[in-house]
Amino acid sequence: MNDDYVIVVDKVTKVYQSERGPVHALDRFSMKVKEGDFVAIVGPSGCGKTTLLWGLTGLHPFTSGKAYILGEEVGKPKREVGIIFQQANLLPWRTLIQNIYFPLEIMKENVDNYSERIEDLIESVELTGFEEHYPRELSGGMQQRASIVRALSYDPKILLMDEPFGALDAYTRDEMDTLILKIWKKTKKTIAFVTHRIEEAVYLANRVYVMTPRPGTNSAVFDIDLPRPRPEGITMERKFFEIVAEIKRTIVRDVEKQKKEGKYQSQAYSTIT
Ligand SMILES: Nc1ncnc2c1ncn2[C@@H]1O[C@H](COP(=O)(O)OP(=O)(O)OP(=O)(O)O)[C@@H](O)[C@H]1O
Ligand SMILES: [Mg+2]
Numbered sequence: 098m099n100d101d102y103v104i105v106v107d108k109v110t111k112v113y114q115s116e117r118g119p120v121h122a123l124d125r126f127s128m129k130v131k132e133g134d135f136v137a138i139v140g141p142s143g144c145g146k147t148t149l150l151w152g153l154t155g156l157h158p159f160t161s162g163k164a165y166i167l168g169e170e171v172g173k174p175k176r177e178v179g180i181i182f183q184q185a186n187l188l189p190w191r192t193l194i195q196n197i198y199f200p201l202e203i204m205k206e207n208v209d210n211y212s213e214r215i216e217d218l219i220e221s222v223e224l225t226g227f228e229e230h231y232p233r234e235l236s237g238g239m240q241q242r243a244s245i246v247r248a249l250s251y252d253p254k255i256l257l258m259d260e261p262f263g264a265l266d267a268y269t270r271d272e273m274d275t276l277i278l279k280i281w282k283k284t285k286k287t288i289a290f291v292t293h294r295i296e297e298a299v300y301l302a303n304r305v306y307v308m309t310p311r312p313g314t315n316s317a318v319f320d321i322d323l324p325r326p327r328p329e330g331i332t333m334e335r336k337f338f339e340i341v342a343e344i345k346r347t348i349v350r351d352v353e354k355q356k357k358e359g360k361y362q363s364q365a366y367s368t369i370t
Contacts, residue, residue: 140308
């Protein structure tokens with residue numbers, strides 16, 4: 098195994114056993130992520146993106162294949178890995194700050210050792226002054242920003258993000274994209290980011306992995322040759338559109354191919370927006 102890579106996914110397959118029979122979700126998907134990379138994983142709904150991230154957390158093991166994080170085979174959940182999901186999943190009976198402390202409490206860490214770091218993070222996501230608010234008193238975007246702080250509180254090296262801004266309105270989503278790039282630049286995390294929004298993937302990532310429709314396997318990899326930091330207005334530029342269009346064409350081609358072969362099992366075509 099190559100030490101340059103902090104995430105190595107080597108031909109992972111996942112077959113769920115459900116009451117309605119086996120569901121072949123992932124098929125020999127492979128990926129390599131270098132330290133400090135921002136990788137996006139895109140593909141039609143149901144192609145196995147969430148399955149891949151769950152597999153990497155160690156919570157839902159793959160059926161076959163291997164995955165390594167920081168050189169170690171994925172087994173039980175690791176503290177070097179932070180996870181951010183589509184829903185902020187804040188506990189309603191805890192205040193914002195109590196929610197942020199929650200994983201530290203679970204890990205039996207002394208919260209005081211982290212308070213300064215957390216204060217800085219809260220400031221960087223512009224939540225200062227809201228520490229004592231309950232989730233119901235916060236907007237969706239604020240809750241998601243709190244979940245980012247919670248994931249970063251114990252300083253994981255790697256962030257796995259599963260459509261983290263999917264439930265937010267378009268404006269807030271753009272703001273969150275800008276925020277996550279700021280955090281990435283400042284903290285130098287390695288990020289694997291799942292989304293079905295191709296524009297978001299191209300804006301954020303330096304590499305985009307495209308998955309085929311279910312069972313998700315490697316379709317294509319795009320290295321995104323756009324300047325960093327992303328200049329203002331880059332999403333309106335021709336080059337940006339061309340990359341987005343090429344990725345969309347790839348996905349449409351994969352769907353058409355499966356349909357022609359009578360293998361297509363997903364209703365996800367329309368979600369490629
Ligand atoms: N626990 C489970 N039991 C049975 N089948 C499952 C389970 N979890 C997921 N699946 C199936 O596995 C396939 C992949 O699901 P997954 O959630 O990984 O897709 P996804 O790419 O994240 O989709 P989306 O873009 O809609 O979030 C789907 O067909 C789904 O129905
Ligand atoms: Mg998903």
